[in-house]
Amino acid sequence: MPWLGEELIMPILPAHMLSPAAMRSQLYSEFMDIYLPRTGRLDHFSFFEFIATMPTTEPALLESMDALSLVTVGSLNKDRTLLNLSSRTYGRALRSLAKSLTKPAEALRSDELLATTTVLATCALYDEIGQHADGFFQHVNGCQQLIAARGPQSIKSELSLLLFSNTKHGALCSALIERKAPLMARPDWRAVALTSPLQDSSTLFYDTAIQIPGVLERLDQVIHDPNTTSPRIETTALDVDNLLSECERLENELRNFFADWQLRALLDDGFTPMNNSGVLYSEQPIDDFPTFTSLCSDRTFDTAFLFPSFPVAYLTSLYWMCLYLLRTSAQGLHKLRHEIDETWHPSPDSAVTEDELLVYAINLCKCVPFFCEPISSSTGMIGIL
Known part of the structure; x- marks a missing residue:
């Protein structure tokens, strides 16, 4: 039984399903059952459901979804x-994408090619x-380059909106590791x-x-970290103070978000507080996580956090x-500010401790x-990892 031109008998598919389209549909269904969270969804993951069911003849998108599902x-x-x-x-999908990108005018208008880069990143x-x-990172950066070339006004279709939401996640993770805006x-x-x-x-x-x-990029510039390639600049007390203010602003926004999120969860009739305490998670014995304990014998921590759903766990960890x-970053800036002016x-309320x-x-x-x-x-x- 051929699989999309390859000499393979798919063990997950019934023998009577000889249509490549039918085989692909069942494969995608199997993929979504395995990959997508069982409780709760976030927009930047739900686009998989959209593209798995949308009609398309774009080879790069089909091959990238085939690769991810397989x-x-x-x-x-x-x-x-x-x-x-x-x-x-996956290799065929890369070649098909490269071929499609040789026609820039068409590529920039194609939501399907944008989707392809996102799937390949996964x-x-x-x-x-x-x-x-x-x-x-290469795929995430490529996706951002395509989006940048299209411009904000191009994000209108349902698929492009879903892809943009997904790209935010990839861009954040990539940028935090690369420490670049x-x-x-x-x-x-x-x-x-x-x-x-x-x-x-x-x-x-x-x-x-x-x-x-x-902020991390600017921090690497003012601290002159020898492990980074950021250009060196002459650092003044004002430079440090401005960056500290930016850190404090973002920290306050994050803390306000989290406090508001917890409050909204309490007011949501469909939300069940963990341990009836109103918090978004509870601490449970490590043995309550049987899949993890079967994979990892280390018991450095004898408890772990239980969440009501994957989206809650995902955002809380971020x-x-x-x-x-x-x-x-604030800790490093405090040290630098003191070096400039002893x-x-x-x-006391802004100092950063190792315990924190x-x-x-x-x-x-x-x-x-x-x-x-x-x-x-x-x-x-x-x-997530």
Whole structure:
């Protein structure tokens, strides 16, 4: 039984299904069952459902979805045949995308090619495909370049809005690691996100968080970190004070977001507070996370955080990560400000302690078991990490 031109018998498909379109439809359905969270959805993951059911003849998009579906199903089943096929299909998708991009005028108008780059970025998160650590970043940057060339006014169709929402997530993760301000942090693109009809609990969070990589980039310039390639500038007390003010502004926005989020959760009739305490998560014994404990024998932490749904866990973990980066930045700026003027000291309420930073790091560690459980699906075990 051929699979889209390849010599493969698909073990997940019934023998009577010989139509490539029918086989592809069932494969995509299997992929979505495995990859998407079982409770709650976020816009920047739900676009997979949209493109899996939309009619298209774009080879690059079809091949990229084939590759992602095959590697997802193959990874779960530890099926080497499917994994090898996913790698070959990924290569074909790259060649088809490159061919389509040779026609710039058409490529810039194509939501399907924009979708292709997004799907390929997700493919690169799997070890079986992403042989190089920068594969994900290359696809995310390519997606941003396509969006930038199109301009904010082009984000109108339902698919383009879903893709833009997804790109915000990839751009944030990439930019935080690279410590460079992303395209999405520009005021015109932030305005697109805030006025989009696709709004959820993450909208205001992302509006603040997407500005943090720019702070990290400026921090590397003023501190003259020898491990970065940022250009050196002459640092004055005013430079440090301005950057500290920016850190404090973003920190306050994040904390206000989280407090408001908790309050809205309490007022939401459809939301069940964890432990009836009104918080977004509860701390539970590590044995309450059987999938994680079966994979990891380490018991450095004997408890972990339980969340009501994957979206809540996802945003909460990003919140702690962003706070950690902002507060470590503030700590570095405090030291630099004191070096410039030894009489200067941070106020007691703004000083950063190692204990505070350790809390954020431990909180992130205690999220990992939840992301390994079936409720988070493959998005938790692959995408979130």
